[in-house]
Amino acid sequence: MSSRKEPEVPKKTKPAVSRRGFIQGVGLGTGALGGALTGTAEAAPQSAGGAVSGPGAVPFSLRINGKTHNVTLEPRVTLLDALRDSLDLTGAKRVCDRGTCGACTVIVDGRAVYACSVLAIDMQGRQIQTIEGIGTPDKPHPVTSAFVEHDAQQCGYCTPGFVMAAKAYLDRNPNPRSEADVEAGLGGNLCRCGTYVGVRKAVLDAARDVRRGRNA
Amino acid sequence: MPNYNWPPQGQRRLMGKRLSRLDGIEKASGYAKYASDLNPPNLLHGALLTAPHAHCRVTSIDVSEAKAMQGVTSVRVIAPAGTEIQWRGAEVAAVSATSETIALDALKKIKVQYEVLPHLVKEEDLKKAGPRAKAAGEQLTGDPDQGFKEADVVVEGYYGIPVITHCCLEPHGQVVEWKSDAVNMFPSTQNVTGIGGDLAKALELPATQVRVQMNHIGGGFGSKFVSDRWGIEAAHMSKESGGRPVKLFLDRETELTIAGVRPSCFGKVKLGAKKDGTITTWESDTWATGGHGGGGSPPIPYVFTNIPNQRKAHSAVSINAGGVRAWRAPNHQQACFMTDCALEDLAAKLNMDPLDVFAKNADLTPRPEVYRNQLRQAAELMDWKKKWHPRGQSGSGTLKRGLGVAIHTWQGGGHDSKAICRINPDGTVEVELGSQDLGTGTRTAIAIVAAETLGLPLNAIRVKIGDNQYPPSGASGGSTTIGGVSASTRKASVNSLEKLFAAVAPSLGAQADQLEAVDGRIQVKGQASKNLTWKAACNKLGATSIAEMGENERRNPGSLISAGVGGVQMAEVEVDTETGIVRMIKSVAVQDCGTVVNLKTAESQVYGGCIMSIAAALLEERVMDEQTGRVLNPDMEFYKLSGIGDIGEIVVKMNMEKEYDDRGVIGLGEPAAIGLNAAIGNAVANAIGVRVSNAPFTPDRVLAALEGRTA
Numbered sequence: 001m002s003s004r005k006e007p008e009v010p011k012k013t014k015p016a017v018s019r020r021g022f023i024q025g026v027g028l029g030t031g032a033l034g035g036a037l038t039g040t041a042e043a044a045p046q047s048a049g050g051a052v053s054g055p056g057a058v059p060f061s062l063r064i065n066g067k068t069h070n071v072t073l074e075p076r077v078t079l080l081d082a083l084r085d086s087l088d089l090t091g092a093k094r095v096c097d098r099g100t101c102g103a104c105t106v107i108v109d110g111r112a113v114y115a116c117s118v119l120a121i122d123m124q125g126r127q128i129q130t131i132e133g134i135g136t137p138d139k140p141h142p143v144t145s146a147f148v149e150h151d152a153q154q155c156g157y158c159t160p161g162f163v164m165a166a167k168a169y170l171d172r173n174p175n176p177r178s179e180a181d182v183e184a185g186l187g188g189n190l191c192r193c194g195t196y197v198g199v200r201k202a203v204l205d206a207a208r209d210v211r212r213g214r215n216a
Numbered sequence: 217m218p219n220y221n222w223p224p225q226g227q228r229r230l231m232g233k234r235l236s237r238l239d240g241i242e243k244a245s246g247y248a249k250y251a252s253d254l255n256p257p258n259l260l261h262g263a264l265l266t267a268p269h270a271h272c273r274v275t276s277i278d279v280s281e282a283k284a285m286q287g288v289t290s291v292r293v294i295a296p297a298g299t300e301i302q303w304r305g306a307e308v309a310a311v312s313a314t315s316e317t318i319a320l321d322a323l324k325k326i327k328v329q330y331e332v333l334p335h336l337v338k339e340e341d342l343k344k345a346g347p348r349a350k351a352a353g354e355q356l357t358g359d360p361d362q363g364f365k366e367a368d369v370v371v372e373g374y375y376g377i378p379v380i381t382h383c384c385l386e387p388h389g390q391v392v393e394w395k396s397d398a399v400n401m402f403p404s405t406q407n408v409t410g411i412g413g414d415l416a417k418a419l420e421l422p423a424t425q426v427r428v429q430m431n432h433i434g435g436g437f438g439s440k441f442v443s444d445r446w447g448i449e450a451a452h453m454s455k456e457s458g459g460r461p462v463k464l465f466l467d468r469e470t471e472l473t474i475a476g477v478r479p480s481c482f483g484k485v486k487l488g489a490k491k492d493g494t495i496t497t498w499e500s501d502t503w504a505t506g507g508h509g510g511g512g513s514p515p516i517p518y519v520f521t522n523i524p525n526q527r528k529a530h531s532a533v534s535i536n537a538g539g540v541r542a543w544r545a546p547n548h549q550q551a552c553f554m555t556d557c558a559l560e561d562l563a564a565k566l567n568m569d570p571l572d573v574f575a576k577n578a579d580l581t582p583r584p585e586v587y588r589n590q591l592r593q594a595a596e597l598m599d600w601k602k603k604w605h606p607r608g609q610s611g612s613g614t615l616k617r618g619l620g621v622a623i624h625t626w627q628g629g630g631h632d633s634k635a636i637c638r639i640n641p642d643g644t645v646e647v648e649l650g651s652q653d654l655g656t657g658t659r660t661a662i663a664i665v666a667a668e669t670l671g672l673p674l675n676a677i678r679v680k681i682g683d684n685q686y687p688p689s690g691a692s693g694g695s696t697t698i699g700g701v702s703a704s705t706r707k708a709s710v711n712s713l714e715k716l717f718a719a720v721a722p723s724l725g726a727q728a729d730q731l732e733a734v735d736g737r738i739q740v741k742g743q744a745s746k747n748l749t750w751k752a753a754c755n756k757l758g759a760t761s762i763a764e765m766g767e768n769e770r771r772n773p774g775s776l777i778s779a780g781v782g783g784v785q786m787a788e789v790e791v792d793t794e795t796g797i798v799r800m801i802k803s804v805a806v807q808d809c810g811t812v813v814n815l816k817t818a819e820s821q822v823y824g825g826c827i828m829s830i831a832a833a834l835l836e837e838r839v840m841d842e843q844t845g846r847v848l849n850p851d852m853e854f855y856k857l858s859g860i861g862d863i864g865e866i867v868v869k870m871n872m873e874k875e876y877d878d879r880g881v882i883g884l885g886e887p888a889a890i891g892l893n894a895a896i897g898n899a900v901a902n903a904i905g906v907r908v909s910n911a912p913f914t915p916d917r918v919l920a921a922l923e924g925r926t927a
């Protein structure tokens with residue numbers, strides 16, 4: 001029961017406080033907690049243009065996993081909701097929906113971003129990578145395989161976010177020396193089932209595999 | 217009757233090994249579909265309007281404007297005028313619409329007026345609870361007065377452990393569609409077999425008309441068993457919207473406000489003991505809340521149940537806050553905390569090593585040898601003897617280290633479960649049961665048991681769970697799943713294999729009972745050269761599959777499984793006496809779970825349990841506001857879970873020695889999450905020289921305790 005659907009867009013809605021206004025108002029970047037401290041997840045800058053769009057749905061396009069997707073969405077829709085509800089890319093999860101837990105982590109222009117805390121419309125022209133874009137069950141990314149090997153997941157709801165955060169971290173820090181390094185790098189993600197022991201080992205192992213892959 | 221017994225420990229190919237979970241890649245690659253990920257065609261989005269006051273009466277409700285909105289397909293009044301509401305966040309109305317944004321906008325158009333009524337939302341101060349505290353009768357064993365009189369030492373302490381939430385990362389909810397002839401429900405549930413009947417009852421439909429399917433669940437921890445108000449309303453909204461599927465999942469604030477909590481526990485504990493540390497007398501006066509319905513009564517004295525003289529009084533406090541749901545080992549963390557903190561305080565007063573006090577009193581537990589053995593093993597892994605110091609003697613620096621210990625138990629047992637093992641003529645094997653995998657690795661455990669039994673590799677088994685059209689299997693609660701499904705799967709697999717033996721015996725020129733299944737072959741025992749490959753054997757079935765059932769009956773479990781485990785957990789912490797910050801250095805968990813099915817996922821359960829306990833000990837607390845009656849931290853910034861940097865080193869040892877293995881399979885999820893909370897409390901006291909009475913041990917509480925203020 002999971003087929004792609006065309007988004008049904010509202011014609012006219014006027015929210016009292018738009019999410020866009022809220023997000024800009026509080027200057028909420030991504031990586032509000034751990035990520036900001038470690039520099040692994042940071043805010044993608046807001047789009048520079050001053051043109052007003054919305055509040056109704058507007059057409060625009062997003063570049064996701066190397067493909068262009070045309071969407072028609074209200075400006076208040078977050079990147080996360082656009083991915084999940086309109087594009088059926090549901091690997092990124094909605095958990096806190098406000099930049100605390102990292103379950104929605106995607107990679108934008110090479111950096112980890114909380115997809116719940118940026119607006120889809122502001123992601124125009126960016127290279128967005130989701131968990132679906134870094135590997136498949138048949139051809140998993142080395143980080144994904146390492147997570148399985150070290151049982152760094154239980155219910156798995158936090159896991160795609162962790163894998164993306166780990167990938168973004170390793171892309172920039174290919175040689176983590178210790179579990180402490182990994183802890184600093186992944187401080188912006190939370191897991192309720194308590195899989196951190198496996199995550200620490202998985203990320204160190206994946207770093208080795210990625211290096212080996214590069215040298216091969 | 218066929219022999220269902222597990223193969224001897226030394227002869228198992230798969231059971232007890234470290235095997236990766238079968239759905240691991242699917243989940244970690246983001247392709248697994250949870251209920252909250254489903255996007256069927258024509259999907260509608262649902263949203264809930266919830267009560268803004270902790271105690272109020274709805275005086276009027278007008279949904280006409282919401283109904284008239286473009287894109288809104290259904291509006292349901294849940295709390296009509298006159299309804300008395302007992303907690304903030306209770307469901308008042310629900311909306312479905314063509315997009316989530318429209319549904320949320322529509323909620324704002326619903327006009328509700330409330331008469332605000334007086335509320336009580338805090339229970340720490342029992343005096344303020346007045347008539348809302350209901351005392352259960354005093355329980356008496358032996359002669360506590362005489363016991364205290366004769367005791368060489370009496371120690372009295374106050375301890376408190378607050379309400380915490382489940383905070384499942386996948387919130388509660390479902391996709392549901394009510395077609396003319398049937399309801400299809402795609403819930404996030406711990407109860408695939410049972411939830412359909414629950415929904416059917418609420419919808420006044422025959423149970424056969426509700427189909428339930430779920431592949432994965434993003435956490436439950438005891439909070440996801442029933443269809444809930446939001447599931448029922450989503451079904452009605454689907455019907456009112458022409459049968460279009462409706463997705464309704466709680467937002468985080470609602471999730472943390474109404475989707476379940478663990479009860480608190482506060483109170484005084486007094487122990488009387490001999491000079492050598494032997495406890496003779498227990499007295500406790502405790503109270504707790506689990507919401508409007510009152511609060512759970514923790515089983516105290518915990519584990520040390522045979523203290524000869526006991527007096528116990530407990531009050532349940534009803535407050536205006538979201539209600540209790542089973543929380544991983546219900547009432548056990550509280551019981552462990554009240555008991556094992558008191559034991560540590562006794563040891564400190566006697567100037568004894570608490571390890572010796574725990575070991576000495578192991579005779580008061582139902583399994584003295586298990587605990588003594590586990591205490592020894594844990595102490596070694598912690599290097600306890602070298603590191604331990606008397607309470608407070610932790611040097612002159614501002615960073616103080618300390619050690620603490622706690623012990624626990626959980627009953628478990630195996631729930632009712634039926635499984636079908638299907639051996640197809642093409643050699644494929646399917647195991648079907650209406651169970652679910654909460655992330656504990658159930659799916660993989662089922663495959664391991666079937667593969668072990670049939671002499672096949674793990675990937676030869678197709679496990680089909682998560683559908684109420686499969687044979688019924690119990691809800692996953694109370695660590696009863698692994699017992700239930702491993703026994704039913706084992707029996708089903710043995711039964712099907714016997715049929716296969718019977719079918720191929722003639723072509724091997726042997727009797728069915730002379731055959732065995734080994735390494736992908738069916739062969740004659742003692743004459744391995746007389747064999748058929750698995751596939752060739754199955755081909756002999758012609759056109760008909762074998763499909764035999766196996767059953768575990770909770771009340772009659774047989775020799776495959778049993779119940780009741782012990783565990784010891786230890787903590788080493790470092791407390792910064794200037795900032796009050798407690799840092800985890802190391803934890804040790806030694807755990808019994810009988811026969812281990814999959815060592816890798818079993819260890820994960822224990823790691824996870826420890827990490828949940830670390831969060832409960834250091835971070836988690838639902839904070840209520842007395843004035844407004846709100847939960848002050850219904851979000852993940854201020855309702856804190858531990859992060860990857862908060863946990864320190866964790867060492868897990870599973871007891872797999874023969875005497876443990878011989879007991880059969882026993883559930884593990886609950887016990888692993890019990891002891892560390894108290895052990896951390898004890899380690900903090902050992903480090904700083906004073907007891908921090910209330911968990912979580914936040915900097916303000918630590919500093920207050922150091923300054924001699926109440927915390």
Ligand code: FES
Pocket residue numbers: 093094095096097098099100101102103104105114115116117
């Ligand atoms: S859902 Fe985006 S950070 Fe939690």
Ligand code: FES
Pocket residue numbers: 152153154155156157158159190191192193194195385434435655
């Ligand atoms: S695996 Fe369940 S939340 Fe992380």
